[in-house]
Amino acid sequence: MPTPIDVLRTVFGYDSFRGQQAEIVDTVVGGGDALVLMPTGGGKSLCYQIPALIRPGTGVVVSPLIALMQDQVDALSALGVRAGFLNSTQSWEERRGTERALLAGELDLVYLAPERLRLPDTVELLGRADVALFAIDEAHCVSQWGHDFRPDYLLLHVLGERWPDVPRIALTATATRATAAEISERLGLDGARTFVASFDRPNVTYRIEPKDNPRQQLLRLIRTEHDGDAGIVYCLSRASVEQTAEFLVGHGIPALPYHAGLDNRTRAANQARFLREDGVVMVATIAFGMGIDKPDVRFVAHLDLPKSVEGYYQETGRAGRDGLPSTAWLAYGLADVVQQRRMIDTSEGDAAHRRRLGAHLDAMLALCETVHCRRVQLLRYFGEESAPCGNCDTCLAPPDSWNGTVAAQKLLSAVVRLDQRGQRYGTGHVIDILVGRATPRVTQLGHDSLSVFGVGSDLDERTWRGVVRQLLAQGLLGVDASGYQTLHLVEASRAVLSGDREVRLRREAARPAKAPRARSAKASSAADLSVQDAELFERLRTWRAQVAKEQGVPAYVVFHDATLRAMAQARPTSLDQLAGVSGVGAAKLDRYGERVLEVLTA
Known part of the structure; x- marks a missing residue:
């Protein structure tokens, strides 16, 4: 049996695992369940792909991403991984071909949509197959507390019940503690090891x-x-x-x-x-x-x-x-x-x-x-x-923040005065009253005679709109659900009017923050390269674009920019040297190696 690091190097072309990847892989390879919370771009897919390549049988990946399954399979195929998918976009012949390959043990990984588990034929098919593991991708979809609930994910508890000896790994790029707890409960992963990576994306x-x-x-x-x-x-x-x-x-x-x-x-x-x-x-x-x-x-x-x-x-x-x-x-x-x-x-x-x-x-x-x-x-x-x-x-x-208690009291008082007349109005009209703007509507309704008319003339309209926005955000002011969007008091408004609650408000900077000018994708990728290396990097990108177009796949399926950068800097002159570049696995070396060397030595 190959070791995880052997597979990482030979198939994916990387020298070492990142963060908790090695520990997660070891857990699943050893037959344990895992719940993985890791940010986008953190390398979640390796956490189930490598165990699927090591354990006997086929790794089954449950994913809602029907529209992307072909690209996922193409990317794995480029690495020499035997992959397929089962979803509603396939013809009967295509689906039967994938099913036959699964039963014959000719697939390392198979992707399927969660709704397919509603079909008895799918459960029966998996029952006849040799399943290495179940990976539940985008696992937050099982949580009604989360942001992207999918009812079909509620079916996935059957995996643990029907195949209790097959390890399961649930992965998501976003989950609070409440969402993570619900994922664990709904999928029956109470005994699973939980891995939480940093959610920081410093770039x-x-x-x-x-x-x-x-x-x-x-x-x-x-x-x-x-x-x-x-x-x-x-x-x-x-x-x-x-x-x-x-x-x-x-x-x-x-x-x-x-x-x-x-x-x-x-x-x-x-x-x-x-x-x-x-x-x-x-x-x-x-x-x-x-x-x-x-x-x-x-x-x-x-x-x-x-x-x-x-x-x-x-x-x-x-x-x-x-x-x-x-x-x-x-x-x-x-x-x-x-x-x-x-x-x-x-x-x-x-x-x-x-x-x-x-x-x-x-x-x-x-x-x-x-x-x-x-x-x-x-x-x-x-x-x-x-x-x-x-x-x-x-x-x-x-x-800056400022004490907006008095401003809040003025605005809430204006809402009270209108409410006492049995009237409710939207933000613009209330602000007109506060700043003392005698519009035809204000004068026609007699609102220029209100005691609050003009009491807010010390603030401009933009500031008042910020006050309204922040009071709404803090739950100190309400807005009707009707199409008129009129303002009204809420229970928390009373503490502000009585002076029992201080209101701190955000004062926007006079000018928007001047962000550092971001490099374009091309400039960012070529950053820190010498002039000669940057020119070679661009030649490699041009070659990659041509290959990707020929194969009908995204450019990153051929090689990532980071790998092309490393090639441009290392300038390998032999296949052995090229194999040492991060991101160049055995299958890609065999498929593209000679052509890459031609570009590098041209």
Whole structure:
């Protein structure tokens, strides 16, 4: 039996494991169960791929990523791993071929979607096969407390019951303690060893800006910091996805839409182009991205407020999987808070479900409104303590906080005065009253005679909007769930009005934090190379692009940028020397070695 380190070196071309990988692999190879919480890009897949190559039989990987299974199989095949998949995209003949290979012991790994376990034929098939292990990828999908619940994942408890002697490994890139506990309970992994890696992604710069014409803000981000880079832009609605993609294309940015309203063929074509071409921006709802293995996504932008910190972390984690500098950028405003509160109030489900949604939103709002290091706040949410990073917007340009108790009392008093008349109004009208703006509507309604008219003229409208946003975020002010979005008091408002509760508010920096200019993907990859090595690196990238196009696979399936960098620096002149480059396994050496040496020695 080969050792894990032998497989790591021979198949994957790496000299050593990272972090807890070796311990996780040893646990599963030895027949033990494991629950693995590891950030995106941390090397989760090796934790089940290597045991599947060592243990007798076939490793069965349960994954919701139907649209990506072909790419996953292609990437493994390039390494010389015998892999296949079973899902609804296959023809009957293709499915039968994979089933025959599984039963004949001709597969090292087989991927299948969780809904297939509903089918008695699938359970019967696995019962006839020699199963080495079960890997449950994206395991947070089993948790109703988490951000991406999938009912089909509730079926997976059957694996432990039906195959009690087969080790199981559940993996996710995001889970709080509550989510991890629910994963363990629902999958029957109470006796499993739990491995929790650091959730820190030090190469990602987190930035949250006040929303002010967000599409123009996005365009400025791309043009000034990420020109020519691959990126993902998340929007809340399908209409916003379409409009944002059109806006970017109209300004010369190659952008594609992705949402559940598109037909399957269009979605698949757009995803394939994003994965296979350089510099494409995908504008998407959260339906896109889980499991995306593209290593050179240089930025992830949100034009709408995510519903939870877990969802935000999962989505921003798709930036910078290669470890190079990347940006997580969010435009956030008052309308986001109002919209999310309204969605919770009108959501289906019982009171406990709405409380869960409210708790998720409160944590996300706390991250947006913090005056401290965003990375510290983000990691603390996952139970990890850290020091200020010096690389987020609040570290680069620390915002001030101010005593906003009097301002809050003025605003809440205005809401009270209107309520005493049996009237409720939205943010804009209340602010008009506070600043003493005698608009036709204010005078027609007689609101210029209110005692609070003009009491807030010491603050400008932008500041007042910030006060409203932060009071809503802190749960000190309410907004109606109707389409009118009128403001009203809540129970916690009384303590503010009586002076029993101090209100601290965030004062935005006079100018947005000037972020360090991010290198483009090409510049980042070639950083720290000599002029001669950088030229060779570009020749290798050109060769790789040609090979990837010939084979119809993403470029990273051939070689990652990090491997090409190492080649350019080491300049091997023989196959033996090339085999010593990190990321060059036996199968790739055999398949590409001679052609790589031709480029290196040209």
